[in-house]
Amino acid sequence: MESSKKIVWYNLAFMAFSTVWGFGNVLNGFVYFNGIQVIFSWILMFALYFVPYALMVGELGSAFKDSGGGVSSWINETIGPKFAYYAGWTYWACHITYIASKGSGGLKALSWAVFRNAETYDTFPTVYVQLGTLAVFLFFCWVASRGLNPLKKLATIAGSSMFIMSILYILMMFAAPLINPNGGFVTPDFSWDNIFPQFNLQYFTSLSILVFAVGGCEKISPYVNKVENPSKGFPKGMITLAIMVVVCAILGTIAMGMMFDPAVINGTQESFNSYVSNGSYWAFQKLGGYYHMGDALLIIYALCNMIGQFSTLVLSIDAPLRMLLDNEEAREFIPSGLLKKNKYGAYINGIWMVVILSGSIILIQSFVPGAASVLAQLNKLNSVTMPMRYLWVFAAYIALRSARNKFQPEYRFVKNQGVAMTFGIWCFILTAACCIMGMYTPGDMFTTALNVITPVVLTALGVILPVIKRNEKA
Numbered sequence: 395m396e397s398s399k400k401i402v403w404y405n406l407a408f409m410a411f412s413t414v415w416g417f418g419n420v421l422n423g424f425v426y427f428n429g430i431q432v433i434f435s436w437i438l439m440f441a442l443y444f445v446p447y448a449l450m451v452g453e454l455g456s457a458f459k460d461s462g463g464g465v466s467s468w469i470n471e472t473i474g475p476k477f478a479y480y481a482g483w484t485y486w487a488c489h490i491t492y493i494a495s496k497g498s499g500g501l502k503a504l505s506w507a508v509f510r511n512a513e514t515y516d517t518f519p520t521v522y523v524q525l526g527t528l529a530v531f532l533f534f535c536w537v538a539s540r541g542l543n544p545l546k547k548l549a550t551i552a553g554s555s556m557f558i559m560s561i562l563y564i565l566m567m568f569a570a571p572l573i574n575p576n577g578g579f580v581t582p583d584f585s586w587d588n589i590f591p592q593f594n595l596q597y598f599t600s601l602s603i604l605v606f607a608v609g610g611c612e613k614i615s616p617y618v619n620k621v622e623n624p625s626k627g628f629p630k631g632m633i634t635l636a637i638m639v640v641v642c643a644i645l646g647t648i649a650m651g652m653m654f655d656p657a658v659i660n661g662t663q664e665s666f667n668s669y670v671s672n673g674s675y676w677a678f679q680k681l682g683g684y685y686h687m688g689d690a691l692l693i694i695y696a697l698c699n700m701i702g703q704f705s706t707l708v709l710s711i712d713a714p715l716r717m718l719l720d721n722e723e724a725r726e727f728i729p730s731g732l733l734k735k736n737k738y739g740a741y742i743n744g745i746w747m748v749v750i751l752s753g754s755i756i757l758i759q760s761f762v763p764g765a766a767s768v769l770a771q772l773n774k775l776n777s778v779t780m781p782m783r784y785l786w787v788f789a790a791y792i793a794l795r796s797a798r799n800k801f802q803p804e805y806r807f808v809k810n811q812g813v814a815m816t817f818g819i820w821c822f823i824l825t826a827a828c829c830i831m832g833m834y835t836p837g838d839m840f841t842t843a844l845n846v847i848t849p850v851v852l853t854a855l856g857v858i859l860p861v862i863k864r865n866e867k868a
Contacts, residue, residue, distance in 0.1 A: 400622040407638060410448075411615045412553065415639050417560040419607035421645035421673045425666070426600040428645075429510065429656030430582050431591045433574065435604060436643045440636050443824060444608040446817045447784070448632040449807040455615030455625060457794055457803035465612055465786050466721055471801075472793035475723040480856060481786040482724045486714040487852040491779045493710050493748065494755040495772035495809035496529040497534075500672060500703035502769060507696035510679070510689045512672040516766045524760040528753060534704070538711040539745050541738030549705035555698045564642065564683060567649035570684040577684045582651035595836055599829045602832030605825060606777040608639070609784050624805040653680050663837070664764070671769035674699075715744045727860040751855075755848065762840070771841050778832045778845045779852075781825050789821035 401409075423432040454468050465485065469823055470478035490544050501523070505515035515523070591597055613633075621627040654676075659669045669676075675692060682691040718724055719733060736742040755775075759768045795814045796803055808814050833845040 401617060401620050401627075401629040402622055403627040406427050406614070406617060406621055406628070406632060407634035409617070410631070410635045411638050412557045414608065414611050414635070415642060416556060417563065417646075417674055420643060420650065421677070422603050423643065424647055424650045424654070424656075424672070425659055425669050425673055426603045427591065427597070428660065429654070430584070430651045430797070431589060431656075433644050433647055433857055434589055434591055435601075436640060436647070439604045439608060439805060440640045440643075443605070443821060444611075444639070445633065445636045446807070447787070447821055448611045448630055448635065450818065450821070451612045451615050451787060452618050452624075452628045452632060452805055453803050453807045454612075454787070454790055454794060455611050455618035455806040456628075457801045459616075459619040459756075459804075464615065464717075465783070466694045466717070466724065467791065468790035468794070469786055470723050472797065475726060476860075477789075478721070479724040479727040479860070481783075481790075482718045482721050483856040484786060485783045485860075486718040487856060488753045488780045488783050489710045490748065490852060491755060491772070491775050491848060493531070493707060493752040494759075495769070495776055496703050496707035496710065497530040497756070498523070498765075498769055498772060500700050500707065501526055501530065503675075503696045503700035503703055506672075506675045506702060507693055510692060512668060512675070512766075516668065516671070516764065518765055520762055520765055520768060521760045524756055528756050530704075531752060531756060532749065533706070534708045535749050537551045537708055537741055539736065539738065539740045541740050548701050549709060552670055552702035552705060553679050553696050556702055557819055559678075559695055559698060560642070560646070562678065564645045564649050566681055566685065567652060568645070570681070571652070574686075577724065579652045582648065595834075598831050599834050599836065600832070602777040602781060602828040603774075605781045605784075605828045609781055611635075612787050614782075618805060623738070628805050629807075649782045650677065664766075667764065667766045667770040670773055671766040683821070711745065711748055712740070715741055715748065717742055727863050729859060729862045729866055730845060732859075751852070756846075758844070771844065774832065774835060774841060775845055775848060778829050779849055781829055782849065784820060784825050788818050788825065792818040 423436060424430075426432075427435055458468055460525040466478045469481040502515055506512075509515070570577060596615075618624055618628055621631065654669070654673070658665065660666060675696060677693040679689060679692040682689055686693075719728065725733065732741065732743050733745065734741070734743050759771065762768050762771060773797055792815065794803075795811060795818065798811065806814075807817070829849075833842060833849075835845065836840040
């Protein structure tokens with residue numbers, strides 16, 4: 395009876411796939427890494443980073459199967475409560491930039507669904523677009539403050555539909571030349587010179603995009619001990635996940651290579667920014683054209699994306715805040731004012747902190763010329779800040795293996811202590827290096843400044859709060 399409730403390894407792989415992977419990852423890789431050249435980088439990233447990362451998460455989840463707090467709980471068990479607070483703070487702080495991008499993304503999707511072109515949204519004065527984004531953001535902050543979450547079920551539906559649309563895009567694109575041979579497809583150049591990337595400044599400052607794309611599998615850690623025969627079933631599921639993701643990344647990249655010419659994307663900075671913010675919509679618009687479906691696929695994709703963006707916005711305001719402030723260990727370092735709840739059970743002062751920090755990013759970007767540039771800027775900012783939370787996963791793993799006699803996980807990534815520590819340190823250093831290098835945006839000092847100042851301010855605030863709490867106790 396008990397075994398019938400266990401998760402089979404291939405079901406785990408599908409669960410993790412829909413959590414980790416999305417259509418936007420294919421587009422970002424294609425745009426930032428000169429088209430099909432990204433295939434080489436995807437393979438390296440999966441082999442040297444994603445697979446070890448996923449298997450380390452499995453060992454951590456197995457060691458602390460009764461801890462419900464995820465990364466913060468792992469840090470609390472392995473290093474201590476003060477660092478558990480910093481881990482929880484990092485997870486919350488990363489979402490400040492993410493929240494700022496969701497309003498813009500949702501309005502962009504709405505514009506495509508209504509006007510079915512890039513020009514309408516992109517030609518609006520940036521200050522009006524950002525004021526509209528601020529209004530949407532404040533509305534959803536109000537929704538969160540009322541203890542309401544009306545989009546929670548829609549988030550699940552939108553996430554599932556986006557996953558289906560991603561797979562559908564690959565299948566339909568590969569079939570398109572057979573159905574419509576005169577569709578005007580681009581012929582990708584698979585010569586070695588075109589596939590092998592140029593390891594220049596642009597390449598290394600963009601690696602954070604790929605790290606951001608493959609991160610987040612720590613969300614499946616609670617399922618490690620629910621898998622049939624975890625020591626064999628979990629790694630099998632994770633390796634299957636890696637194969638599925640790399641196949642989708644490669645096939646999705648080739649499909650995009652049949653649609654878009656990298657020379658056009660990289661022609662000017664304006665063109666590049668436009669593809670970053672509009673590329674996924676153009677992809678489905680072109681796909682519908684190949685099948686004589688008009689803009690039907692585009693509208694479906696835009697509506698799914700809009701619902702997904704707005705639902706993620708309200709979830710990101712509420713969930714990370716609760717994860718931080720509900721944590722008993724973290725509460726020891728947080729001023730009591732932030733722990734105040736209103737009559738709806740929402741952390742009202744915490745929401746005000748989100749309003750001030752995310753709202754500041756939204757307003758600062760009112761001075762950026764062009765709405766497409768704002769989305770490109772937020773995309774890069776997220777790729778710098780969001781992977782910072784993965785650093786705590788690797789810190790917890792290094793601490794776990796350092797105290798190997800204290801903890802006895804049912805599943806181990808590798809038995810050899812030296813190999814385990816090497817992978818943990820390697821992934822930590824690679825993540826930190828990609829975040830730091832990603833801060834620099836060649837030729838754009840405003841974006842570079844935003845990428846540097848934002849993490850510094852958030853980190854400083856995280857350090858200041860325990861000082862305030864200490865003084866409060868005194």
